[in-house]
């Protein structure tokens with residue numbers, strides 16, 4: 001079969017599973033985000049902070065995607081919320097079927113927020129709908145402000161771009177205005193939030209954004 005036809009078939013199959021996941025999420029009134037970034041941009045660190053801030057008032061669970069190892073799920077579990085690791089066995093992204101299978105081990109009943117940390121990669125995760133409400137693109141300032149132009153799909157499909165590691169801005173040539181302008185050129189509705197998951201700077205803005213998105217889903 002032609003390569004393009006194979007890919008289209010794969011994506012159609014994924015969309016079907018994503019639709020199924022979405023039905024589950026809606027049924028349980030749980031808000032679901034899919035965090036995507038390059039390796040090491042700070043996804044797990046931001047999630048650790050988010051879990052700490054939310055766990056008293058909300059029921060939160062996390063699904064971690066990685067090629068191998070349980071390290072990220074173990075990091076999250078230490079913060080006292082359910083964390084399930086998916087190993088993709090070499091695949092550079094999570095797909096909807098993997099999430100569907102994970103839901104067998106992660107009860108959605110009573111959950112307010114489910115966070116999915118995707119595999120660190122700036123290409124493949126953008127193409128696969130997991131059934132989530134929002135995709136969030138985390139870009140750390142050490143990666144360079146050219147990333148929106150080089151990996152446009154990631155920014156096109158995201159609801160928010162979180163600029164992480166802003167504590168390191170003085171040591172980089174990262175141009176926040178340029179990165180924001182370029183990302184918005186692919187996505188006019190993109191919200192942009194600056195944080196340092198290390199120092200906690202800007203974290204309040206991220207938490208406020210999440211709460212607002214969560215409330216929107218609950219209200220439906």
Ligand SMILES: Nc1nc2c(ncn2[C@@H]2O[C@H](COP(=O)(O)OP(=O)(O)OP(=O)(O)O)[C@@H](O)[C@H]2O)c(=O)[nH]1
Pocket residue numbers: 037038039040041042043044045046072119120164165166167168195196197198199
């Ligand atoms: N200076 C600084 N370092 C950070 C910040 N956020 C994360 N880091 C560091 O960046 C490194 C990678 O952080 P992780 O949270 O593991 O990144 P990740 O995106 O989950 O990585 P993968 O799951 O491997 O893709 C760690 O050494 C963190 O301590 C930040 O805001 N500022």
Ligand SMILES: [Mg+2]
Pocket residue numbers: 043044045072117
């Ligand atoms: Mg991680």
